[in-house]
Amino acid sequence: MLETVLMNLRSTRNVGDLACSPAAYFDFGQAQTLDIQQEAPACKRVIFGGGQIYRQVVDAAIYRTAQAQTRVVWGVGISARNAADLTYDILKAACGPISSRNWNVPGCVYVPCASAMSPLFDDVAEPRHEVVIFAHARKSEGMMQPAGIPCRTNHGGTLAETLDFLASGAIVVTNSYHGTYWAMCLGRKVLCLPFSDKFRQFRDNPVFSDPADWFADLNRAEARPDLLEDARARNRAFYDVVLDL
16 A cells, blocks of 8 residues: 555646645555646655635545545645635544645644745756746736746746746745745745735745736845745644654
């Protein structure tokens, strides 16, 4: 029997979704990685996450992981609204430990996205540009994108290529969740252009601005220098919990 099956969103071009599984950063023994829509084989534990996949996790816990001895939710985007829903009671009944990347969600351990464990955050080059823009590929209509400022989207490329781009800016302007998170982990100043409440659920939120008119707020951008080590410590602690199951 497999020790661990790790399930997250794999059929996507979103670099954040592809890089958020703890499978890439921790040793789970004999393990298999699957898309959240696949059927899990017999195993000691299934780990769901990370990413904004709450509904998919509920479905997978009920319908696609019957052969797992234990189910774990790792750093999934779970909102307070989700936690107040009947589906959350179902999830709690089906799973062991549940953690969320969102701060202060009832009944959840706070565990930021596991991608902070990447060693790529340990060797960060000096900025090459004053400002860069990291845009969500599907949710940037109406977002101000001045000519001459380097810009990249969250679709395509590797984690290494994305982090190199984010690190190239002294200030990162972004409406991507992982763009915001990674830029803060890199120690860069961030100006976040939110399109949903998920951007307002970090333990220490970034500075926000209007997507259509953010340029005048560049001087308000702030770094979050403690985020990386806090995220790593919380992921290591949750890993210990999971291995003890």
